[in-house]
Amino acid sequence: MDTLSSGSQKILMIRPVNFGYNPQTAIDNVFQKLPPVSIEDTNCIIQQQALTEFDTFVTKLVSCGIEVVVVEDTPEPPTPDAVFPNNWISFHSDGSVCLFPMFAENRRLENKPRVLEVINQKFQIKRIFDFTHFVAKGKFLEGTGSMVLDRENKIIYASRSGRMNEDVLHEFASAMDYSKCVIFSSRDEVGGLIYHTNVMMTVGDKFAVICLEVISDFKEREMIKSTIEQSGKEVIDISFGQMKNFAGNILQVHNTRGENFLVMSTRAYNSLTENQKNKLKTYNQFIHTDLSTIEAIGGGSARCMMAEIYLQKKDLN
Numbered sequence: 180m181d182t183l184s185s186g187s188q189k190i191l192m193i194r195p196v197n198f199g200y201n202p203q204t205a206i207d208n209v210f211q212k213l214p215p216v217s218i219e220d221t222n223c224i225i226q227q228q229a230l231t232e233f234d235t236f237v238t239k240l241v242s243c244g245i246e247v248v249v250v251e252d253t254p255e256p257p258t259p260d261a262v263f264p265n266n267w268i269s270f271h272s273d274g275s276v277c278l279f280p281m282f283a284e285n286r287r288l289e290n291k292p293r294v295l296e297v298i299n300q301k302f303q304i305k306r307i308f309d310f311t312h313f314v315a316k317g318k319f320l321e322g323t324g325s326m327v328l329d330r331e332n333k334i335i336y337a338s339r340s341g342r343m344n345e346d347v348l349h350e351f352a353s354a355m356d357y358s359k360c361v362i363f364s365s366r367d368e369v370g371g372l373i374y375h376t377n378v379m380m381t382v383g384d385k386f387a388v389i390c391l392e393v394i395s396d397f398k399e400r401e402m403i404k405s406t407i408e409q410s411g412k413e414v415i416d417i418s419f420g421q422m423k424n425f426a427g428n429i430l431q432v433h434n435t436r437g438e439n440f441l442v443m444s445t446r447a448y449n450s451l452t453e454n455q456k457n458k459l460k461t462y463n464q465f466i467h468t469d470l471s472t473i474e475a476i477g478g479g480s481a482r483c484m485m486a487e488i489y490l491q492k493k494d495l496n
Contacts, residue, residue, distance in 0.1 A: 188432050189246045189488035191264055191298070192237060193289075196252040198229040199259040200476050203283035207341055207374045209367055210423070211478030228472040233262065236468045236484065240442070243466060244434030248488065250297050256288045262473060263483040265377075266321040268294070271355060272330075272489040274305025279322045280313040282342045287314065302490035308354045313347050320347035324375040324483060329382045332410045333358045336403065338365045338376040361406050363399040365390070368419070377482050379422050383431035384439070385462050386413045390422040415458055417451075424450035425480035431463060432487070439463040444470040444480045 199222050205211045214221055240247050252261040260266075260283075267289050269277045276295070281287045290311070298304065310320060320326070325343040327336040335357050337343050345362065352360055365373040373379055373393060380389035387407045391414075394400040407414050417426045429443035441463035448467035451459075459465070467481075474480050 189248060190240065190432060191248050191250065191268075191270070191294075191486040191488055192233070192484055193261045193264045193294070194233055194249055194251045195226065195229050195262045196254050197257040197259055198226050198262055198473070198477070200225075201259045201283065201285065203285055204260060204478065207371070208478040209371065209374075210378070210425075210474070212475045214476055225472060225476055229262065229476070232468070232470050232473055233484075236470065236481070239466055239468050240432075243440055243464075244436055244438070245432055245440065246435065248297065248301065250294050253291060253293065256285075258285065258289045258291075260286055260477060260479075261289050262477065263324070263479050264289070264294070265483055265486040266324040266375075268486055269322050270298070270302075270486065270488045270490050272491075274303055274490060275308060275355065276304055276306070276490075277308045277322070277351065277355070278311050279325075280311045280319045280347060281321060282319040287311070298488070298490070301493060302488060303493055304490065308351070310347055310351060313344065318344035318347050320344055320351060321375065323486070324377050324479075326351070327376050327380055327382055328357075329410060330489075331384070334406065334410065335360045336376055336380060336382070337362050338373055338379065339363070340372040340374050342374055343376070359406075361403055363394055363403055364396060365393040366395060367393070375483075377428055378425070379427045381427060381429050381431070381482065382407075382412065383441070383462060385411070386415055386459070388415045388417055388427060388429065388459075390417045390419060390427055392419050393422065413458070415455060417455070421447075421450045425474060426450050428480040428482040430482040430485055430487075432485070440466050442466045442481050442485065444468060444474060446471065446474060447480060
């Protein structure tokens with residue numbers, strides 16, 4: 180069973196090699212911004228800036244006692260969004276690994292054997308649930324981007340989009356023994372469905388940060404709020420503007436000493452009010468880092484860059 184207390188949390192992160200703007204994901208990701216007018220060295224500059232942001236991020240996590248498993252991406256095949264591994268793979272405390280069907284064709288290439296090889300060297304994998312066969316049916320579910328998991332209470336929060344198919348969702352829920360799926364619609368300022376649930380909400384051990392105003396259906400909004408409260412968590416509401424600054428794309432992690440941290444970008448942290456920060460500080464310490472390039476070009480932030488590892492470590496002695 181997945182719980183936040185199932186041992187010190189570990190994080191998988193993929194060090195980018197070909198980071199850049201991905202037109203295949205820009206179809207429905209309004210958070211992505213086109214890079215400056217194309218010049219010969221633009222891609223190299225973007226990649227170098229992203230690499231600096233990534234390395235600084237990892238250093239901050241490690242300095243707080245959080246265990247990070249870094250896998251270097253490979254140049255071939257080129258995968259501009261490899262820095263966001265939580266969309267295609269997830270790890271669970273019962274020894275399960277889940278592989279997910281990705282919407283963008285070039286994002287399916289991120290499922291590279293090297294990643295699982297590194298994980299298998301360090302952790303005990305008991306079974307692999309491979310949902311990627313749903314791609315052939317045009318059905319997608321992008322991991323803990325499409326789903327926000329309350330691992331302790333076995334609840335899945337999932338916002339409807341082209342990247343969240345309910346058939347795949349329910350198959351995942353059945354395989355991983357989740358008892359409740361809370362499905363709803365969240366929309367951006369022009370009425371389009373928000374591409375990933377983890378952009379507009381996160382669930383911690385005793386709190387949930389959520390942008391309720393993007394859920395226009397009153398019954399759905401009240402259902403989500405009551406589900407969160409009934410699970411014993413405080414609802415901390417953020418505004419639409421804060422969500423656009425990635426204040427929902429955040430993740431609670433804990434270190435080897437059991438201390439809780441709420442991880443986010445500096446842009447997200449600066450968008451929070453003092454009242455919101457004070458509420459969150461009762462549950463966590465903050466870690467924030469500059470991810471300006473990754474956010475602008477990739478359309479994702481801190482949470483997307485971290486795939487939590489709940490697997491048991493191998494005894495290598």
